[in-house]
Amino acid sequence: MSRELGKQYNPRENEDKWYSHWEKEGLFSARPSPHKPPYCIVIPPPNVTGILHMGHALNDTLQDILIRYKKMRGFEALWMPGTDHAGIATQNVVEKSLAKEGLKRQDLGREKFVERVWEWRQLYGSTIINQLKKLGCACDWGRTRFTMDQEYSLAVTEVFVRLYEKKLIYQGDYIINWCPRCQTALSDEEASHQEIEGSLYYLKYPLQDAPQEFLTVATTRPETMLGDTAVAVNPKDKRYQKYIGRYLILPLINRPLKVIADEMVDMEFGTGAVKVTPAHDPNDYNLGKKHSLEFINVMTPDGRMNEAAQKFKGLDRFKAREAVIEEMKSQGLLEKITPHTLSAGHCYRCNTIVEPYLSKQWFVRMKPLSGPAIKAVKKGKVKFHPERWTKVYLNWMENIQDWCISRQIWWGHRMPVYYCSACQAKDPKKGIIVSRTKPLKCPRCSSTELKQEEDVLDTWFSSWLWPFATFYWPFSSSCQPSAVSLQPKEKKEHEIKIKERKADLKYFYPTATLTTASEIIFFWVARMIMAGFEFTGKIPFKDIYIHGTVRDSQGKKMSKSLGNAIDPLKIISEYGTDALRFSLVFGAQGQDLYLSREKFEQGRNFANKIWNASRFVIMNLGADFTAETTKGAAYRDLDTVNRWILSRFYSTLEKVNRELEGFRFNEAANSIYSFFWHEFCDWYLELVKPQIAQKDTRAVMYEVLEKTLRLIHPFMPFISEEIWQRLKPETGISILKQEWPRLEKKFIDRKVEAEMEELFNVINSIRNMRAEMEINPASQVDIRLACNDTKLIRELEPLSSCIKNLAKVGNLGFGEKYQAGKNQYAVVSKNMQIVMPLEGFTDIQQQIEKTNAKIEKLSSEIINKEKMLGNADFTARAPKEIVENERTKLCGMKEQLKKLEAIKNGLR
């Protein structure tokens, strides 16, 4: 490959090329290896209908960083990819496309509709996968799983049956969250509560035995009054004592309602009297059970009023609300309406307000599952990063509610439940068969009239098995379809396959790290931990990294519906994948991420900087350099500058290691960024320019660049590969196959770093002087450095040429002491005075003022420091080093002050 580099980095030319190279070389695949420790991440499976958004981009970049980092560190790192069938979401998408043809899913029927969804998946299911490839994800694609795969589905069935057999799954009539648009039940987590501005309606219900008297109730959902079967008051409420046990007449319906007493009624709220609608409110449901009330459902599944609503039948629930109010008003039974904000559940898929609705559903008893999952987190076997999410998790787990898992949709895992109509005819509670395979006949009555349950399972009921079901757990059933008819040879092969799969799970599971967004903790993370314990007896992962929510520059959550989303693919095509990735990671850790297009420029600029620095290095090595060219001499022969950059590299490496191990991605990115740009480029390369032909310098320059590219690689895989391929003097498949640089502490030399600090101070001060004095940038100045610390002078003298080159100095002199003199200008760098002849430069008054300001500031700092050191408590109680440190500091400051004063006098 040619080593010539263009002037600008062009991501488009590189990305696809290197991605297919990695895939071709099999760099992403991982197999159990006796010689390597395992490291595994299972991807949070994106919806099969999904398109890559910034949330994915961030989440998957972080995982890719971990995977590439661990691969380089010598782990057998597996990133398990796949997609989620996303029941409701996918069904909605396909229904929308049907709607374009003027069809509803009912027009097709269940079987045809499900076929359509599979076709849809065939066509679009790989979109998101391809987009992850654009992002550079190092997933082991050969393992790609889908939650509706036949083998995955076997795991779902297995789990359902096991839980049912343990009596942890039950069916029953309860109030659940019903989405009238999707026409299915939702779990509590799927109904997201949002505040809405509503009203509180005060309705007057007349007494049966005294129709002129009324009891007023307050409600936010007046349409549900049609299903009222009681009115409740608090037994302690003096106002209502006399009504308890008497009857009211429900207006519009004329149903007698008993006034019941119950502690749970809040006397403060509304009128203190509550209408009770057991079929449409969870509290009222409980009251209904407790007081044996009638349950009257007044709505149809699509959110309209049913025949129980009598003349309101057919009206949409919100239209019915208006109609009911209108009617009550005309009958003089509406007392008042007051504004009221309430929080209402919204369907997390279509944002429709959910209706608390009484229906027969399937539930998982969660309490028995939560115990081990709570303990594991409390004991630190599973850790959240940042740690604060632990509390959120524990709080939810400790108050866990049963999980409604049945969905009245068609796309999903049909429940392995079969009904025997013969048995059910006798007793509806009987005749339920739960089985791994479809039973041929009823075990009780031998009837063959069996019907499978229509409902499908909640999508999360399959996702919660993801960390082990992706490894083909529970194995046993894998051979099922034709197991009986297998030939001996096939059978043997099959056994080997099973054995391999078991070894695979054993090696990679428990997985190492799970990376996800905080919204998913309840839906997925918590449930995976429970499933892990219940079905494998182990934790599913050790670390959970929760990243921030991606927001726009206004702080709004980025979403398609709000129209504020920045499309990551667009950023990729404009700025390149590496720029996108770097900018995302560069953002805050664990905090929410505010994004704007400008943020990505920073990533692009960094990529370009890497490109050009490398271009410079390659140019100077000569495009035909070899391993011989890049081989350096012994460390002891290196000069300060070269020793310094090695020291800084290894200091940076140490920091980056620590930061990555602690999931502080942004800090790691930051460390690499400032090392590369400000130390390697701004200082080192500038310093060595004059000596670039030296063999040792070339070797060090090469080595540091090559190793830095390895640090960059997990963050910016494409550009690091592209340059590395041109840089390598010997063959190698990929930078990803290189070892993560080993930390060589012997190269970290604080003394060299301190010397160089001093050099930088001097150069900065001279540059500063020149700018202040408006000296022609092209012209050289003569400088004398004055310092009574001869050791310092001895250290700096060999670096004279550096000062001359980087600060444009002609003659550079060293002197022990500064003597105030006319026509001299001087400043104080940390430990020395820098003296410049003043001839020809004007505006001395300004310099005097500046110097005065400095003196003033320094003086007050000295006073503070003296006070501090004068404090007996301080010297007595603070650690010795600190006190000593402060003393030296004070000395230095006093020196500085003296020098400044000398300068001031010199200026006069």
Add this chain to the structure above:
RNA sequence: GGGCGAUUAGCUCAGUUGGUUAGAGCGUCUGAUUUACAUUCAGAAGGUCAGGGGUUCAACUCCUCUAUCGCCCACCA
């Protein structure tokens, strides 16, 4: 009603267990272009670390209260 987070330069944010004279990027201003990069380089201006109180020799950092903003959870009709 509970819980969590945020509040540091004009903007976006760093600041690891308390211990230099509080940092970066963007933006602004000044200057630089045959010499790797203007997607650049050099320099400057800009902060009573939201406010009150406390602990400590020492607080941006720990505790407490208050304010503002945001998120999550909860059955208040």
